[in-house]
Amino acid sequence: MPNIMSILYASGNESKLNELTLHRTTASLPFGGRYRLIDFTLSNLVNSGITSIGIITRSNYSSLMDHIRMGRDWDLNRKNSGIAVFPPFVLNTSREIYKGKIEALYTVLDFLKRAKEEYVVISNCNIAANIDFEDVYKKHIEKEADITILCKEGKTTTSRRIVLNKDTDNIIRDMYISESSSSDEKLISLNIYMIKKSLLISLVERSYARGYLDFEKDILFKMVDQNKIYAYEVPGYAAIVDDVKTYYGESMKLLNFDVREQLFGKENKIYTKVKDSVPTIYQANAKVKNSLIADGCIINGTVENSILFRNVRIEEGAVVKNSIIMESGVVQKDASLQYAITDKDVTISESRNISGFITYPIVIVKGKTV
Secondary structure (H helix, E strand, O other): OOOEEEEEEOOOOHHHHHHHHOOOOOOOOEEOOOEEHHHHHHHHHHHOOOOEEEEEOOOOOHHHHHHHOOOHHHOOOOOOOEEEEEOOEHHHOOOOEOOOHHHHHHHOHHHHHHOOOOEEEEEEOOEEEOOOHHHHHHHHHHOOOOEEEEEEEEEOOOOOOEEEEEOOOOEEEEEEEOOOOOOOEEEEEEEEEEEEHHHHHHHHHHHHHOOOOOHHHHHHHHHHHHOOEEEEEOOOOEEEOOOHHHHHHHHHHOOOHHHHHHHHOOOOOOOOOOOOOOOOEEOOOOEEEOOEEOOOOEEOOEEEOOEEOOOOEEOOOOEEEOOEEOOOOEEOOOOEEEOEEEOOOOEEOOOOEEEOEOOEOEEEOOOOEO
16 A cells, blocks of 8 residues: 555654653653563554655654664565655754644655655554554445544543544544543544545645644634545554553453453564564462563563563562563562562662552563562
């Protein structure tokens, strides 16, 4: 499907993800034991034949650059098309960082105008889903939509989610921003859009000239009355990771086999940066139950309902339950860890007892020893 290109926002929710994004963008946040959040969006695009991709950065993007390199792991290191990474500075002439999505898009208008593709997919990088953009494109053309918004039925577990109301033809009749979390099922935007490139350029130029900044409020909300915005419901599992609570909750859902199958068991695979690690070693005292364990780990303690990234070490007598331990973490002898998220290179010292709660997991910053 070579008629579509893509623009990705690498950042967006760093303030709500707190310690998890002190040293990285949202896009490069580790997820699911061996992936980064951007892996899902890149894989979905490539699996759908979309290979011209621009990534707009904002801050702390060195880890993102290290992860994607030249895009080789997604077959994007090409002579033509491939990945283009844009710095965050407005028009690359001043030291001001862009203030909103409209301004960010305005800075890459030259990239858009030079591209030969006719349509654009715009997406945040905090979405974990397995999406077929070929089907999205077919529906977009079939409905003669100006904009197609990808969405999912779910609960507004955090505030500031965009809620959609649609009719029986899946045309969006109303959009609003939820001001509080709710247990009611609603149609929630995934902040992924398909739009004709010429229309996007026109909308961005007109909005930027009038000082508008917010793509959703200043463009999408104002277009609802034109009856040309189509709602595409993504089948299967789709998660928005926009704060610590949703990061923990959506990660824990991966312990469910059915959820994993919806994300990883489809014909379209999710790719990530390849690291040649040795297999995990389970020593004599290892007890592992209902957990995701990446390669390179050494386990000699108890691990239950947890996610361990690469090269984690669980020493004898250590107990890890309902926790996420990122790469190269160490839980020393007789230590206990429950409802916690430890970032890369964190060490839990011998006999320490650390416990959060399911609705408020403790986050330990990268490189710390506790």
